[in-house]
Amino acid sequence: MTKPDKPPYFIELLTRDQSLKARHRFDHLPIRIGRGYDNDLILDDPYVAANHAIVEASETGELYLRDLHSKNGLIHQGKRQSSIALNDDVIRLGHTNIRVRDAAFSVQNELVDTASHGWEGWPPALAGIAMITISACISTWLSLFEKSSAINYISVIAITFSIILIWCGCWAFANRVIGLGGQARFGRHLFIVACAIIIYDLWNILSMTFAYAFSLAFLTRYGNHMAMAICAGMIFFHLSTMNNQYAKRFMIACIMLSAIGSGLILISNYQRSGQLADALYMTHLLPPALRQSANQPVDLFIDEAKAMKEKLDKARLKPANHNSDLSGD
Amino acid sequence: MKLFRCALLLISHCILLNPIAHAAPTAADTEQQATLPAPSSRAQTLYMAARDDLLQIRVLLKNGRTQSSVGSGFLIGTSNLVITNYHVVSQIVMFPESYVGEFMDTHGARGNIKLLAVDALHDLAVVSVTRNGTGYFKVPDALPSLTQGQYLYSLGNPLDLGFAISEGSYNGVIRRGFYEQLMFTGPINAGMSGGPNITQDGHVAGVNVSKRLDGELVSFLVPVEYVRNLLKGVKQTSPVAFKKIVGQQLLTHQNAMIDNMLAQPFSVKALGSYKVPVRESDQMRCWGSSNNNQDSPYNFNSVNCAMESAIYVSDQLQAGQIAIRHEYIKATDLDSLRFSALQSSSFKNEQFGNDKDASRTAPACNEQFVANASLPMRAVLCVRAYREFEGLYDFSLLTAAADESLISLQSRLDANGVSYDNGLRITRIFLNSIERTSSPDPIKRKSARHD
Numbered sequence: 001m002t003k004p005d006k007p008p009y010f011i012e013l014l015t016r017d018q019s020l021k022a023r024h025r026f027d028h029l030p031i032r033i034g035r036g037y038d039n040d041l042i043l044d045d046p047y048v049a050a051n052h053a054i055v056e057a058s059e060t061g062e063l064y065l066r067d068l069h070s071k072n073g074l075i076h077q078g079k080r081q082s083s084i085a086l087n088d089d090v091i092r093l094g095h096t097n098i099r100v101r102d103a104a105f106s107v108q109n110e111l112v113d114t115a116s117h118g119w120e121g122w123p124p125a126l127a128g129i130a131m132i133t134i135s136a137c138i139s140t141w142l143s144l145f146e147k148s149s150a151i152n153y154i155s156v157i158a159i160t161f162s163i164i165l166i167w168c169g170c171w172a173f174a175n176r177v178i179g180l181g182g183q184a185r186f187g188r189h190l191f192i193v194a195c196a197i198i199i200y201d202l203w204n205i206l207s208m209t210f211a212y213a214f215s216l217a218f219l220t221r222y223g224n225h226m227a228m229a230i231c232a233g234m235i236f237f238h239l240s241t242m243n244n245q246y247a248k249r250f251m252i253a254c255i256m257l258s259a260i261g262s263g264l265i266l267i268s269n270y271q272r273s274g275q276l277a278d279a280l281y282m283t284h285l286l287p288p289a290l291r292q293s294a295n296q297p298v299d300l301f302i303d304e305a306k307a308m309k310e311k312l313d314k315a316r317l318k319p320a321n322h323n324s325d326l327s328g329d
Numbered sequence: 330m331k332l333f334r335c336a337l338l339l340i341s342h343c344i345l346l347n348p349i350a351h352a353a354p355t356a357a358d359t360e361q362q363a364t365l366p367a368p369s370s371r372a373q374t375l376y377m378a379a380r381d382d383l384l385q386i387r388v389l390l391k392n393g394r395t396q397s398s399v400g401s402g403f404l405i406g407t408s409n410l411v412i413t414n415y416h417v418v419s420q421i422v423m424f425p426e427s428y429v430g431e432f433m434d435t436h437g438a439r440g441n442i443k444l445l446a447v448d449a450l451h452d453l454a455v456v457s458v459t460r461n462g463t464g465y466f467k468v469p470d471a472l473p474s475l476t477q478g479q480y481l482y483s484l485g486n487p488l489d490l491g492f493a494i495s496e497g498s499y500n501g502v503i504r505r506g507f508y509e510q511l512m513f514t515g516p517i518n519a520g521m522s523g524g525p526n527i528t529q530d531g532h533v534a535g536v537n538v539s540k541r542l543d544g545e546l547v548s549f550l551v552p553v554e555y556v557r558n559l560l561k562g563v564k565q566t567s568p569v570a571f572k573k574i575v576g577q578q579l580l581t582h583q584n585a586m587i588d589n590m591l592a593q594p595f596s597v598k599a600l601g602s603y604k605v606p607v608r609e610s611d612q613m614r615c616w617g618s619s620n621n622n623q624d625s626p627y628n629f630n631s632v633n634c635a636m637e638s639a640i641y642v643s644d645q646l647q648a649g650q651i652a653i654r655h656e657y658i659k660a661t662d663l664d665s666l667r668f669s670a671l672q673s674s675s676f677k678n679e680q681f682g683n684d685k686d687a688s689r690t691a692p693a694c695n696e697q698f699v700a701n702a703s704l705p706m707r708a709v710l711c712v713r714a715y716r717e718f719e720g721l722y723d724f725s726l727l728t729a730a731a732d733e734s735l736i737s738l739q740s741r742l743d744a745n746g747v748s749y750d751n752g753l754r755i756t757r758i759f760l761n762s763i764e765r766t767s768s769p770d771p772i773k774r775k776s777a778r779h780d
Binding site for chain 1: 624625626627663665666667669670671672673674676677681683684685686687690691692693694695696697698699700701705707708709710711712713714715716719722727729731732733734737749753756757760761
């Protein structure tokens, strides 16, 4: 620092990851630091000497910190020094990290507020609850063919919510503890999960409809990758809700996560069934009125099946994917 | 109730056949626990006369020479040829690099065996041993004629406990399998496979082969004429590639089986507004079932046809089986969306095998919307190749009629161990045989249904 420092001065106590624990204001120099009660700043750290260090101004008016012959000294950037010119760096005394700033310290510009403050708390939570309830009810309704009663729906909803509440609770806790702003934002996290579920439902409906209508079996046979991408997207929004300063980093991490997940899906599919698709064939049937594609004549279907012979004859010469001789039966 | 049938006499080797629904309940099967008559003096005499030519056949792991499966066998005439079951020595056929065989006679003497001939279709094998027979068991050109009810005696080494003779009666020729067998109402146990079954006069009637696990004393014999046929071709020099020979036999078998099956068109059963192909014959039985539930919002009917036997090839592989299944579901109180979910859950619940099977490849599938003369269908055809046998495949065809939103007809055809041409042939005929009986105009019916 070249400019002379001016009062008041502030000593900030920091955690190991450099977030602020406490800030003390001093109007005059020198500032004595140590464990003893004759100091200006008392540090309750058993590794700090009774009179550990002192902040003074040099002849040119710059601040520096001087070691008062303590046992553990002053550690700056990993090195012990007897005297350190203060320039916004973190200095360690014993197990305590401190930073000294003066009134002339210039702070960064304020962030532009992009958060929608109305969409916090109950509104997103209620919207999320409604979306999840609707999704759970529809999927239960579709899967209960026999006579159903309210208890069927209630139990599905209860199970769904207990899982989702635990999930959102974890995010809210993390948000409260390490998130920017230190709030839980539970409603937001619940809404994010609800959106992911609705998007997954919509994808399922659309992919199944298109796959059946146009005989595009691949749409449903690789559906797990879409589920993985939606899951990664959900985690991205959870993370950005916690701290939107790192959105870009989070996005890269989530894209990587999604790619790794897809890779694992492909590997496990190949291990299990000898092919990359999730299912061997398109497993759903819909009302025939949806169909758009033309029917194939039987002869053409058989001709296409003829072409599989070559592939099978090649495959039989390769060893089995798994040595089932050992597993017995 | 499900029926399982077991190839006997292999201690650890059980042939499980396709379960068939609804076996006739066996009346009074619990009240009489099959009390055996005391052995007659005839059995005593026969055992004393036959025991010198009776052997136990063991299959051992080459590595460590621990036994892997045991069966029985008998020396023919004064030769060094021994008859046993194919399934007793199948491990030597399939994995000659890992397994060897040995024999043990009633005096405890042991020696090596050499495989000379196999007949996988009738479940017979000929091995040579290091000693000769005394001439007790003869397989003459003129075979003994059997009358129902006459006494027969099975010899062998049940459960590796020691040599034994059991008495029972002859009850005719059974044609449930593709190859005929004799029904022997007497006890045959695991380990007696390959042992001889003789008449009171000491003539060989057949070879112990299997029993029904769901019955009492319902046992089966391979008729002696197939023993005779197999012995005719035996040479003392052992061919090396038995797997190839079995493969040839399986190919011959499937040709005969498919030709026989397709010699006449499938018979047709009516399921609602559809006609579906089935086959009922001596070898194939059909069973029906329905949900019979008044409260259920849909009706469910199914027809299941399957062969009750298959050709045992190895522990993991049975070939030459055909199965046909039809499921008809009609909504009575379901909307089309939920009905779609219902029929999807049934369509989804199908197995075509995976890639972890040592005997067959992973399935390769072709799926399409296919239409025959009267009906559009979603069709999935999955084929697997046999790793050990060139030219043999498992064909599985799954179809779902795609003409109605509140009626579902799903069919499955399985043809195991068939050539590619035969597989395609039966698939094509099956696809063309599923029919819609009433007018195929869905829109008209849709409005009619809401009346």
